[in-house]
Amino acid sequence: MELLKKTAVEIRQMLLKKEVSAQDLVDAAYKRIDTIEEKIGAYNCLTKEYALETAKKVDEKIAKGENLPPLAGIPLALKDNINLKGYKTTASSKILENFVSPYDATVSLKLKENLIPVIGKTNLDEFAMGSSNENSAFKKVHNPYNLNKVPGGSSGGSAASVAALESYLALGSDTGGSIRLPASFCGITGFKPTYGRVSRYGLIAFASSLDQIGPFGRCVEDVANLYFAIAGNDKKDSTSLNMKIENPLGTLKNPVKGLKIGVIKELLTDDVDEDVKNAIISAVKIYEKSGCTIKEISLPLLKHSIGIYYIVATAEASSNLARFDGVKYGYRTKNPSNLMEMYTKTRQEGFGDEVKRRIMLGTYALSSGYYDAYYKKAQQMRRLVKEDFDRAFKEVDLLVSPTCPNTAFELGSRNDDPIKMYLTDVGTICANLIGSPAISIPCGFDKSGMPIGAHLLADCFNDNLLLQAAYNYEAQTEFNKYFAKL
Numbered sequence: 001m002e003l004l005k006k007t008a009v010e011i012r013q014m015l016l017k018k019e020v021s022a023q024d025l026v027d028a029a030y031k032r033i034d035t036i037e038e039k040i041g042a043y044n045c046l047t048k049e050y051a052l053e054t055a056k057k058v059d060e061k062i063a064k065g066e067n068l069p070p071l072a073g074i075p076l077a078l079k080d081n082i083n084l085k086g087y088k089t090t091a092s093s094k095i096l097e098n099f100v101s102p103y104d105a106t107v108s109l110k111l112k113e114n115l116i117p118v119i120g121k122t123n124l125d126e127f128a129m130g131s132s133n134e135n136s137a138f139k140k141v142h143n144p145y146n147l148n149k150v151p152g153g154s155s156g157g158s159a160a161s162v163a164a165l166e167s168y169l170a171l172g173s174d175t176g177g178s179i180r181l182p183a184s185f186c187g188i189t190g191f192k193p194t195y196g197r198v199s200r201y202g203l204i205a206f207a208s209s210l211d212q213i214g215p216f217g218r219c220v221e222d223v224a225n226l227y228f229a230i231a232g233n234d235k236k237d238s239t240s241l242n243m244k245i246e247n248p249l250g251t252l253k254n255p256v257k258g259l260k261i262g263v264i265k266e267l268l269t270d271d272v273d274e275d276v277k278n279a280i281i282s283a284v285k286i287y288e289k290s291g292c293t294i295k296e297i298s299l300p301l302l303k304h305s306i307g308i309y310y311i312v313a314t315a316e317a318s319s320n321l322a323r324f325d326g327v328k329y330g331y332r333t334k335n336p337s338n339l340m341e342m343y344t345k346t347r348q349e350g351f352g353d354e355v356k357r358r359i360m361l362g363t364y365a366l367s368s369g370y371y372d373a374y375y376k377k378a379q380q381m382r383r384l385v386k387e388d389f390d391r392a393f394k395e396v397d398l399l400v401s402p403t404c405p406n407t408a409f410e411l412g413s414r415n416d417d418p419i420k421m422y423l424t425d426v427g428t429i430c431a432n433l434i435g436s437p438a439i440s441i442p443c444g445f446d447k448s449g450m451p452i453g454a455h456l457l458a459d460c461f462n463d464n465l466l467l468q469a470a471y472n473y474e475a476q477t478e479f480n481k482y483f484a485k486l
């Protein structure tokens with residue numbers, strides 16, 4: 001168990017000193033999964049053969065004294081909407097229940113190049129649509145801090161696996177907060193890079209103008225290392241940024257003195273739980289002590305972000321999900337009487353309720369006559385929100401807020417009220433609308449012992465500055481050193 005509580009940075013040293021082998025690490029992760037996974041539900045499938053093969057390669061390199069990439073040999077959990085060749089990629093949907101990836105996503109190839117053993121594919125809200133992981137077609141994920149509570153979504157399995165000590169690292173995807181929200185609910189660190197930094201090739205698309213893959217870890221340095229391992233231009237993704245990526249480790253530990261930090265007024269109102277609010281105020285004080293200037297920033301258009309998001313995201317989803325029609329791959333209904341019935345029944349039987357709700361909303365928003373009133377209007381508003389942030393970034397370098405106004409809620413408690421569920425993302429969605437990098441870091445616990453996350457957001461392309469600021473906070477606090485008692 002003690003081995004599993006370490007960070008990847010610590011494990012790296014142990015590997016180099018031969019105190020532990022990569023095979024030991026993979027074995028320890030699977031042993032933990034054997035004992036605990038039934039209670040957590042983080043994994044859709046395990047990828048044992050691949051993990052052990054990678055560990056073997058790492059151990060051979062260590063034996064020969066060859067150089068190792070920074071995260072080589074460290075077990076990672078991969079969200080099950082990212083393709084890994086030869087293994088199932090289901091997006092936690094019945095429509096892809098038996099789909100085996102014929103190719104690797106670009107990030108999966110990068111994991112291979114970096115000799116990072118993928119130990120399994122993690123559970124998620126179906127097609128990454130949700131905030132609680134309750135929309136998986138297969139099973140629920142339970143929060144390791146309290147098994148009756150949600151882990152957050154949609155990358156709930158990835159976050160829970162790291163928090164339950166089933167893996168050291170994980171990858172998720174973030175369309176409106178799906179990395180940061182579960183990181184916050186499970187007491188770990190989760191980072192959404194600037195849109196386009198990490199290739200989306202091989203990620204099952206939800207809303208293409210918002211989706212971004214990013215890392216989870218137990219400390220900021222692990223997350224920075226993993227981000228650097230997977231980032232970079234990719235010709236296979238037309239929205240991939242063609243910019244050189246500096247290694248974040250170069251500036252990670254630099255002081256933050258003189259940095260200007262804005263506290264978002266609209267996200268620290270009385271609607272925020274008291275414990276969450278107090279934790280954020282304390283976090284801001286840490287930055288003040290480090291020599292940062294603190295300023296309240298108002299973003300008046302922020303209140304529209306949820307409305308904008310649920311038009312843009314559902315519109316894009318309705319188009320992206322058109323490919324699941326029973327013809328090319330995935331589930332097909334049995335014995336349809338004609339072609340139209342084959343399409344309709346396949347989709348009726350294959351998709352869950354939330355996915356259907358979004359396809360209907362999105363199709364409506366894109367339909368002729370409504371396109372101008374909804375989709376076009378939402379995109380125009382998105383631009384105005386971006387301008388709000390542009391103005392803010394003339395005054396400050398970073399923006400701080402709670403990742404979520406509340407901590408993890410009880411399983412089942414928001415299922416009858418989709419609007420209430422959608423409001424969970426009020427603090428995270430704006431980063432996707434404007435394409436900026438944002439991170440959630442552990443910053444406290446509420447009265448019932450559930451983790452609280454602080455959300456830091458920087459202007460586009462300032463990923464490294466964001467990681468530096470997050471590191472600075474972490475170095476002065478202990479909140480990332482707690483573990484769920486399971």
Ligand code: GLN
Pocket residue numbers: 128129130131153154173174175176177178179206313425
């Ligand atoms: N919770 C948001 C949604 O349901 C965001 C999901 C995500 O980031 N993938 O759409």
